[in-house]
Amino acid sequence: MPQIGGAPSGDGLQAVAMAIRILEYLAEQRGGIGVTALARALGTTKSRVHRHLRTLVETGYIVQSPESEKYRVGSRLVTLGRTVAENFDLSALAREEMRALRDTLGQSVVISRVEVTGAVVLATLPGREAIEIAVKPGSILPPHCTAQGKLGLAHAEPAVRERVLLSRLDMRTPHTITSPTVLREELARILERGWAVAPSESLLGVNALAAPIFEGGGGMVGAIAILGSIQFIEAEPSALQIRHLRQAAARISAQLGDVGRDGVDSLPR
Amino acid sequence: MPQIGGAPSGDGLQAVAMAIRILEYLAEQRGGIGVTALARALGTTKSRVHRHLRTLVETGYIVQSPESEKYRVGSRLVTLGRTVAENFDLSALAREEMRALRDTLGQSVVISRVEVTGAVVLATLPGREAIEIAVKPGSILPPHCTAQGKLGLAHAEPAVRERVLLSRLDMRTPHTITSPTVLREELARILERGWAVAPSESLLGVNALAAPIFEGGGGMVGAIAILGSIQFIEAEPSALQIRHLRQAAARISAQLGDVGRDGVDSLPR
DNA sequence: GCTATCGTTCCGTCTATCAGAACATTATCA
DNA sequence: TGATAATGTTCTGATAGACGGAACGATAGC
Numbered sequence: 026m027p028q029i030g031g032a033p034s035g036d037g038l039q040a041v042a043m044a045i046r047i048l049e050y051l052a053e054q055r056g057g058i059g060v061t062a063l064a065r066a067l068g069t070t071k072s073r074v075h076r077h078l079r080t081l082v083e084t085g086y087i088v089q090s091p092e093s094e095k096y097r098v099g100s101r102l103v104t105l106g107r108t109v110a111e112n113f114d115l116s117a118l119a120r121e122e123m124r125a126l127r128d129t130l131g132q133s134v135v136i137s138r139v140e141v142t143g144a145v146v147l148a149t150l151p152g153r154e155a156i157e158i159a160v161k162p163g164s165i166l167p168p169h170c171t172a173q174g175k176l177g178l179a180h181a182e183p184a185v186r187e188r189v190l191l192s193r194l195d196m197r198t199p200h201t202i203t204s205p206t207v208l209r210e211e212l213a214r215i216l217e218r219g220w221a222v223a224p225s226e227s228l229l230g231v232n233a234l235a236a237p238i239f240e241g242g243g244g245m246v247g248a249i250a251i252l253g254s255i256q257f258i259e260a261e262p263s264a265l266q267i268r269h270l271r272q273a274a275a276r277i278s279a280q281l282g283d284v285g286r287d288g289v290d291s292l293p294r
Numbered sequence: 295m296p297q298i299g300g301a302p303s304g305d306g307l308q309a310v311a312m313a314i315r316i317l318e319y320l321a322e323q324r325g326g327i328g329v330t331a332l333a334r335a336l337g338t339t340k341s342r343v344h345r346h347l348r349t350l351v352e353t354g355y356i357v358q359s360p361e362s363e364k365y366r367v368g369s370r371l372v373t374l375g376r377t378v379a380e381n382f383d384l385s386a387l388a389r390e391e392m393r394a395l396r397d398t399l400g401q402s403v404v405i406s407r408v409e410v411t412g413a414v415v416l417a418t419l420p421g422r423e424a425i426e427i428a429v430k431p432g433s434i435l436p437p438h439c440t441a442q443g444k445l446g447l448a449h450a451e452p453a454v455r456e457r458v459l460l461s462r463l464d465m466r467t468p469h470t471i472t473s474p475t476v477l478r479e480e481l482a483r484i485l486e487r488g489w490a491v492a493p494s495e496s497l498l499g500v501n502a503l504a505a506p507i508f509e510g511g512g513g514m515v516g517a518i519a520i521l522g523s524i525q526f527i528e529a530e531p532s533a534l535q536i537r538h539l540r541q542a543a544a545r546i547s548a549q550l551g552d553v554g555r556d557g558v559d560s561l562p563r
Numbered sequence: 564g565c566t567a568t569c570g571t572t573c574c575g576t577c578t579a580t581c582a583g584a585a586c587a588t589t590a591t592c593a
Numbered sequence: 594t595g596a597t598a599a600t601g602t603t604c605t606g607a608t609a610g611a612c613g614g615a616a617c618g619a620t621a622g623c
Contacts, residue, residue: 363569
């Protein structure tokens with residue numbers, strides 16, 4: 026099997042790698058920055074940085090303030106990111122797994138994308154029960170009181186996570202976790218287990234069991250979950266439910282290039 | 295004065311330019327694409343594309359599906375775009391101009407960022423009148439019935455513009471433009487003039503006068519506007535109001551690297 | 564089982580990229 | 594006001610790194 030590894034010098038095309046380093050550095054700069062300072066920060070020469078900057082200005086990804094002569098990233102990167110997000114069709118990839126999961130476990134299946142503000146519901150599949158418990162596509166699941174939201178929070182960057190933890194965590198039900206400390210412990214447990222539940226935390230009597238979807242490189246991009254009454258999805262879900270859900274998540278992740286480091290048994294279908 | 299132009303071969307660093315072309319192409323691909331097809335689409339060799347893809351996979355911006363062997367852009371570009379958007383502080387840049395404008399014209403001043411869904415209010419400065427007309431920061435101004443929204447729509451890409459034009463344009467007041475045809479004509483007029491008004495189109499008795507803010511490269515990134523009663527901002531605003539607003543917009547644009555092609559007289563303060 | 568096509572790797576050529584120094588301008592300070 | 598030290602930009606020769614084309618192994622289609 027052909028591998029991607031075995032980089033002889035650094036990582037691949039050095040000009041491209043440098044351009045990316047420049048863009049990433051500039052992206053989290055608030056005001057602009059000059060050539061000299063940028064070269065120093067990246068540990069390279071002025072002329073190299075300047076050549077790269079000129080190229081990136083020509084392509085429109087960086088703008089230079091005429092008077093201060095400083096460089097900033099332009100809005101074009103934002104546009105590009107949005108284009109990617111729009112065309113990233115997680116629900117299409119997951120459709121088959123969703124059906125299989127619904128047929129096996131009988132509960133409603135929900136697929137969602139992870140955002141900073143919470144989890145966005147992309148698609149749902151109604152369960153086989155007479156009384157339906159469902160969410161509407163497009164709705165946003167709060168980070169602190171839903172299985173998907175907590176899962177995303179657990180995998181978020183520490184800075185983002187803390188910001189959410191210290192923001193207002195409104196109490197939806199008597200079971201909602203509103204203490205940052207308790208929630209922090211819960212997130213650690215979620216990371217360890219690899220799945221999350223939120224029994225009666227958002228709506229009394231309703232629970233969800235969610236597992237993360239990763240893409241190649243290890244970033245979490247979404248979550249797949251089953252949704253139903255606490256009668257069928259208990260606070261401690263059955264081993265069967267957990268295994269099937271995690272296997273479905275792992276198979277979707279594999280389609281996204283994830284290699285699956287954690288121990289989900291018998292991944293291939 | 296040193297110029298950025300005079301590119302000898304294509305545009306700058308060719309490896310970087312190619313990497314960007316690859317990313318841009320992949321960004322608007324829904325499913326993945328293979329090396330051969332990509333090379334053909336970009337008019338270059340397989341080996342070149344493959345080398346670039348390997349580099350981009352190593353940096354995490356592209357992921358490769360293990361089984362189908364096809365390449366897709368990863369979510370890292372989305373993250374990068376969001377980082378840029380978060381650190382792009384238009385209101386900080388515009389603060390001084392906003393104050394000057396309020397002091398000169400007396401009306402409330404509103405600065406907003408352009409999004410696909412409309413214009414997002416970033417910051418406001420209350421006017422000098424006894425009765426205050428204002429908008430809250432964070433609120434979203436609809437594309438079809440506000441000066442800022444129409445301005446953004448006029449400068450948007452044709453595909454995006456048409457999608458909005460053909461979507462539901464709800465009637466806020468009897469003066470709201472709900473006909474795509476009429477709105478299309480209005481947008482053409484806005485482009486020609488370089489400013490927009492929306493008298494009583496969103497709320498009876500209220501008007502706004504907005505001018506676009508560009509960044510280097512020509513993309514519109516936001517808008518600055520004065521907001522007030524139709525008594526002070528008429529359907530055909532005074533030459534003084536138009537001149538001062540456009541000059542303020544041009545000065546903010548200049549800070550963002552825009553060279554100001556259109557004829558805003560006496561730009562320097 | 565043959566063929567077409569895929570992704571990947573190899574290799575010699577050459578050019579595009581690099582580091583360093585020189586240049587032009589502007590800010591800083593005496 | 595003049596000298597100095599920053600800045601951003603451009604020039605240069607040297608080289609290693611990116612290039613195109615061909616070959617390889619694997620897979621899918623007929």
